[in-house]
Amino acid sequence: MAKINYYTEEGLNRLKAELNDLKTKGRAAIAHAIAEARDKGDLSENAEYDAAKDAQGLHELKISKLEEVLANARLLDESSIDASQVSVLSKVKIKNKKTGAEVTYTLVSEEEADLKLGRISVGSPIGKGLLGKKVGDTAEITIPAGKIDFEIIDISR
Template identity: 80%
Template sequence: MAKVSYYTEEGLNKLKAELNELKTKGRADIARQIAEARDKGDLSENAEYDAAKDAQGLHELKIAKLEETLSNARILDENSIDTSMVAVLSNVKIKNRKNGMVVTYTLVSEEEADLKQSKISVGSPIGKGLLGKKVGEVAQIQIPAGLVEFEVLDISR
């Protein structure tokens, strides 16, 4: 059974644009590479042709995976997010209880995760550990560096 993923409207539009780019420009580029390799003669000993065909297979696989992702994608209405507990698309302000560092993360789908923009995946250890927590609760999360405790300071959208 396919896994449903939740996206912001912006994130879903990026995926659609990427798929469109792969189907149009990407396929045309690969077709041109195959045609150029085919023009170079004997296909049985043409490494360039084999490489172009392999690239075509990988490209089509990427398109198929993206189409599957889009078929299982759902847009989350940010206005309907319950801010009483941590959920997908929540902005969560947390405090590391060991060193006192305070950070704010937005929990997003795996495809939209970008640490530079403070967007972490709900599938990451920290994302999983924070889901369902309320303000004031402490999440004990096992990360590669060991057990870390985060206190939820604020939840918003």
């Protein structure tokens, strides 16, 4: 059973652009490398040719996997998401109850997660622990370093 993933419009467009790039520029570059290696003589003893053919196989595998991801991708409609509780695409302001530190995260799919931009995956320990919580709730989250209690301060879109 294929895993359904939910994406923002920006994330879905980025995946489509990457697939298009792999199919056009990527395939052309590999075909050029194979042709160059073929021109160098005997294929039975040509390591460059073998390497280029291996690269072609890996490239096609990457294309296949990306096509599968796109086939199972669903676009998130932000207008239909309940803003009263934490869900995918929620922007959540949380406070560490022990240290008092406040952090704001946006919950996104795994492929769109980027901690530098404040985007964490709904599949991460913190993301899983926040899902379904409401403002004022406390989320006890188990991370590799132990348990942390976070208070949900604000939820927005």
